[in-house]
Amino acid sequence: MSERTIALVTGANKGIGYEIAAGLGALGWSVGVGARDDRRRLAAVEKLRAAGVDAFGVPLDVTDDASVTAAVQLIEDRAGRLDVLVNNAAITGGMPQEPTRVDPATIRTVVETNVIGVIRVTNAMLPLLRRSASPRIVNMSSSVGSLTRQSATGGEQSIGPVAVAYAPSKTFLNAVTLQYVRELSGTNILINVGCPGYVATDLNGFRGVRTPEQGAAIAVKLATLPDDGPTGQFFEDAGPVPW
Ligand SMILES: NC(=O)c1ccc[n+]([C@@H]2O[C@H](COP(=O)([O-])OP(=O)(O)OC[C@H]3O[C@@H](n4cnc5c(N)ncnc54)[C@H](OP(=O)(O)O)[C@@H]3O)[C@@H](O)[C@H]2O)c1
Numbered sequence: 001m002s003e004r005t006i007a008l009v010t011g012a013n014k015g016i017g018y019e020i021a022a023g024l025g026a027l028g029w030s031v032g033v034g035a036r037d038d039r040r041r042l043a044a045v046e047k048l049r050a051a052g053v054d055a056f057g058v059p060l061d062v063t064d065d066a067s068v069t070a071a072v073q074l075i076e077d078r079a080g081r082l083d084v085l086v087n088n089a090a091i092t093g094g095m096p097q098e099p100t101r102v103d104p105a106t107i108r109t110v111v112e113t114n115v116i117g118v119i120r121v122t123n124a125m126l127p128l129l130r131r132s133a134s135p136r137i138v139n140m141s142s143s144v145g146s147l148t149r150q151s152a153t154g155g156e157q158s159i160g161p162v163a164v165a166y167a168p169s170k171t172f173l174n175a176v177t178l179q180y181v182r183e184l185s186g187t188n189i190l191i192n193v194g195c196p197g198y199v200a201t202d203l204n205g206f207r208g209v210r211t212p213e214q215g216a217a218i219a220v221k222l223a224t225l226p227d228d229g230p231t232g233q234f235f236e237d238a239g240p241v242p243w
Contacts, residue, residue, distance in 0.1 A: 004054065006079040006132075007223065008032040008071075010062055010121060011089025013040040015201035016140065018048075019216035020086055024223060025053025032075060034060035034089070036067070062089050062117030068124045081131035084223045087118040088140040092166040092203055099164040107165045114169040115176060122180065129189060137191040138222040139177050141234065145170025148242035174234060174243060181232035190225050194218040195236040 007024045011017040013035035021031045025048055033048065033055050035041035041057045048055035058074055061067040075082055093110035118139060129135040143149055144160040144167040152159075160167060177193050184191065196215030200208040208215075218237055234241040 005029040005083045006032070006075070006081060007084040007086065008034055008058060008075060008082055008125065009086040009088055010034040010060060010117075013037065013044040015203065016196050016199055016212050016215040016219070017086075017088040018044055019212040020088060020219045020223075021048060021055060022051065022053060023213070023216050023220040024084070024086075025051070025055055027220075027224070028054075029084075030054040030056065030079065032056055032058040032071075034058045034062075034071065036061040060089075060121075062087075062121050063112050065120065068120050071121075072124045072128065075125075075128055080128075082125055082128035083132040083134065084136045084138070085122065085125050085129060086138045086140065086219055086223060087121060088138075088219065089117060090114045090140065090169075090203070092163065095161060095163065097161075097163040097165050099162070102164050110165040110169045111172065114166075115172045118173060119176060130187075133188075134227055135189045136223050136225060137180070137189060138219050139173055139191070139193045140219060141173050141177075141193045141195055142167070142170045143195045143197075143236060143241050145172075145174050146234075146241055146243060147171060178232060185231075188227065190227075190229055190231040192222045192225070192231060193234040193241075194222050195234070195241055197236060 009021045012021040012033040025031045033045050045055045045057045058071050060071045091113045093106045149159050197210045198208040199210045199215035200206040
């Protein structure tokens with residue numbers, strides 16, 4: 001087994017996921033770059049390696065059982081365990097997403113990636129995570145999934161546009177995370193939810209105001225929590241986010 005800490009970041013070929021991989025790699029960790037597109041994955045791995053990161057490619061479509069099973073095998077063969085899983089991959093499903101006009105297929109697609117994809121990857125990786133001395137799971141969510149914030153008065157700056165697929169998918173993910181926390185209480189696995197803030201990426205047509213590196217910081221922090229660190233919490237850089 002490798003002495004280095006082993007991490008897997010889903011959706012790591014671009015945006016915040018790429019910077020999470022870079023941030024964890026800068027710690028000297030071995031980082032699996034989970035990405036579904038061969039060309040984009042290879043380019044990201046090459047760029048990370050050029051920056052000195054011990055990066056390796058992990059073909060991974062979070063909506064595909066066979067792909068996830070193969071990703072487990074790849075990490076098993078390479079490292080024999082997994083220390084940190086960052087569930088970062090997500091889609092918005094496209095905007096606008098007004099509840100009165102939405103195509104139900106959009107909701108299904110978004111939930112399949114943003115919620116079921118996380119469950120699929122987490123459950124597949126759990127046997128490898130259980131072999132770690134200090135396993136961590138970080139679920140990248142969003143403050144737009146906060147029911148407290150959605151129901152408070154505020155502008156799009158803090159709660160995003162009306163989005164009946166994307167925003168509730170993050171609320172769903174938050175709720176799912178808490179069920180994992182309950183089932184895995186008493187184990188050494190720390191599971192937390194992070195919000196990167198409003199970051200300029202493909203996800204929002206680069207309208208965000210933060211850099212992907214700034215957005216990655218909360219994930220790096222939650223991936224590197226000490227053994228007595230929090231679990232079952234929802235954080236942004238400024239501190240806890242209300243559910
Ligand atoms: N940007 C923001 O302002 C913001 C705010 C709050 C939360 N977040 C969250 O932060 C995370 C990263 O978002 P981002 O802004 O960096 O978005 P992004 O630039 O669009 O990147 C999303 C990543 O997810 C991947 N992905 C999508 N579907 C996938 C699938 N089925 N299997 C594997 N990978 C898949 C994409 O791969 P492809 O390149 O192949 O499409 C891409 O690598 C997401 O969870 C997002 O919800 C972002």
